[in-house]
């Protein structure tokens with residue numbers, strides 16, 4: 728059984744860091760002062776979130792989206808399962824990459840696939 732609370736905390740901390748990194752305007756900072764944890768669950772904040780994400784560079788944006796997805800999976804009780812093959816992702820991999828959506832073999836296969844496309 729994975730220590731979900733620990734991973735949840737790690738993910739929320741990572742999310743906070745990324746937002747702080749991304750905040751450039753006063754509006755962003757104001758927005759950041761609202762509780763990030765409730766942002767994930769409250770739909771009313773989605774518009775502000777969307778506008779904020781639209782201004783981010785794609786790399787940071789995809790990282791934040793991966794973290795949000797992982798948090799949603801914790802909420803749904805599906806955290807730690809590979810999205811490609813459905814197998815459990817080893818805890819050691821999640822320790823290093825809490826937002827990992829794939830197990831290592833699937834992530835490598837995906838990377839190889841992407842590399843071939845370039």
Ligand SMILES: [Zn+2]
Nearest residue numbers: 809812830833
């Ligand atoms: Zn897999």
